[in-house]
Structures are given as structure tokens and as C-alpha cells.
Amino acid sequence: MFTSEPIVSIQNAFIYQKDRIVLNDVNFSINKGEFVFLIGRTGSGKSSLLKTLYADLWLQQGKAKVVGYEIETLKISDRPYLRRKIGVVFQDFQLFMDRNVYENLLWVLEATGWTDRAKMKARIAEVLMQVGMAPARDKMPHQLSGGEQQRVVIARALLNEPQILFADEPTGNLDPEVSEQIIKLFHEINKAGTAILMATHDFDMIRKFPARIMKCENGVVLEEKA
Incomplete structure (x- = not known):
């Protein structure tokens, strides 16, 4: 059944870093297929907000719903089910350095409940093709450039055909030319x-690829005019 319900909605939420509130009374929603930039200075709460939405940080006050899951009441045992419907792209890649590209992706499929080896192999081939990294299937992460590693991370995030990708400064460690390719x-x-x-602070990219903008500033999240 088709539904127009937002893919992310957050209401009256207070976002914490450890025991300190970094964002007050956060309210916004993101619809299916939307592209949203989250901007703000280092320490403004961008990463904490993302971590709260993908259930890496506990939502202590307020409500949030992500791909149908109530984040404030989400049990630890239900996190894997949420993670199957979303993808997360980190600035620092977080690849297993002792496994090749294929093995890195295989681990995610195994961890999220896939069991059919033929389907797993086919899905890995599909996402590597999608990000232009099919030839690197058997390479180790240290044999790849930063941009190539980030493409593998994006492939990893796409494995379960997520409804939304949360990307935390995905071009933060890359030079401008490679950053543009990734965007x-x-x-x-x-x-x-x-x-x-x-989440990004790369304003050149925002100018080149206009989209909806939200800003973390002075403890609140504001809509910015593009």
C-alpha cells in the first residue's frame, strides 16, 4: 500500500552528547526521495543528530520515527531490522582492513540476515557496479585511494536497498575533485x-548541487534558504 508518511520525522526531540544537550526541541521531517543537506560548525550537533536517527545514540527526550520504527522505544534487539532499511556512510570509512572489498560487503549481508550465497554474491556485484568499483572486488582497503574506499562504503550502505542514506561528512577526508565525484x-x-x-560543511558542494538545507546552530535546527 502506498503511503505518503515521511521517511523520517522527529518531534520535540532533545539531542544529547553524553550528558550534555547539544540540540533543543528538534522538529522536522524528510519525505521519500528527498535530498537534504545538514550543515553547521564542528560540534554543533550534526553527528549526534544523525547517530540518534540511526539509533546509535539513545533518544532521551522527544519522538522520532525512521522508516516506520519509533526510535525512542526501539529495543537493542530491533536495531538490526532498522539498519536493514537504512544505510550509513561514515567520514572515516570504517572498513575492515584485514578483509578485501568483497568480504567487507559479505559481512554486512551476513550480519543483516542474508543466507542465500548466490543472492549475496549477485547483490555485492550489483552494488559494486553501481558505484563504479566492480574491478576492486578482491582488493584490500589499503590498496584503494580515499575516494575508492568511500565508494566501497557507499556500496556497503546500499546493500539492503535502503529507503534513506545517512551520510556524515562523506567528503570530509577527500580532495575537492574526488569530493565532487562522490556527491x-x-x-x-x-x-x-x-x-x-x-551532514557536510562543504559549501562549494552545496552551491554546485542545490538541495534542501537544514542548519544546526546555537543549539537548534533551522531550515535554511538554499
Whole structure:
């Protein structure tokens, strides 16, 4: 059944870093297929907000619903089910350095409940092709450039055909030319129907690829005019 319910909604939420409130009374929603930039200075709460939405930080006050899951009441045992419907792209890649590209992706499929080896192999081939990394299937992470590693991370995030990608400064460690290629890749993924919430401070990219903008500033989240 088709539903127009937002893919992310957060209401009257207070976002914490350890025991300190970093964002007060957060209210916004993201619809299916939307592309949203989340901007703000280092320490403004961007990463904490993302971590709360993908249930890495506990939502102590307020409500949030992500791909149908109530985040404030989500049990630890239900986290894997949430993670199957979302994708997370980190600035620092977080690849297993002792496993090749294929093994890194295989681990995610195994961890999220896939069991059919033929389907797993086919899905890995599909996402590596999608991000232009099919030839690197058997390479170790240290044999790849930063941009190539980030493409593998994006492939990893796409494995379970997520409804939304949360990207935390995905171009933070990359040079401008590679950053632009990565942002173009995100836009291709978005055009194919996946919503994206991307934390960034790369204002050149925001100018080149206009989208909805939210800003973390002085403890609140505001809508910015693009």
C-alpha cells in the first residue's frame, strides 16, 4: 500500500552528547526521495543528530520515527531490522582492513540476515557496479585511494536497498575533485529513489548541487534558504 508518511520525522526531540544537550526541541521531517543537506560548525550537533536517527545514540527526550520504527522505544534487539532499511556512510570509512572489498560487503549481508550465497554474491556485484568499483572486488582497503574506499562504503550502505542514506561528512577526508565525484554519485542514488540526509560543511558542494538545507546552530535546527 502506498503511503505518503515521511521517511523520517522527529518531534520535540532533545539531542544529547553524553550528558550534555547539544540540540533543543528538534522538529522536522524528510519525505521519500528527498535530498537534504545538514550543515553547521564542528560540534554543533550534526553527528549526534544523525547517530540518534540511526539509533546509535539513545533518544532521551522527544519522538522520532525512521522508516516506520519509533526510535525512542526501539529495543537493542530491533536495531538490526532498522539498519536493514537504512544505510550509513561514515567520514572515516570504517572498513575492515584485514578483509578485501568483497568480504567487507559479505559481512554486512551476513550480519543483516542474508543466507542465500548466490543472492549475496549477485547483490555485492550489483552494488559494486553501481558505484563504479566492480574491478576492486578482491582488493584490500589499503590498496584503494580515499575516494575508492568511500565508494566501497557507499556500496556497503546500499546493500539492503535502503529507503534513506545517512551520510556524515562523506567528503570530509577527500580532495575537492574526488569530493565532487562522490556527491555526484549520491545524486545518482537519490534520483533512483533513495532519500539522503547528508551532514557536510562543504559549501562549494552545496552551491554546485542545490538541495534542501537544514542548519544546526546555537543549539537548534533551522531550515535554511538554499
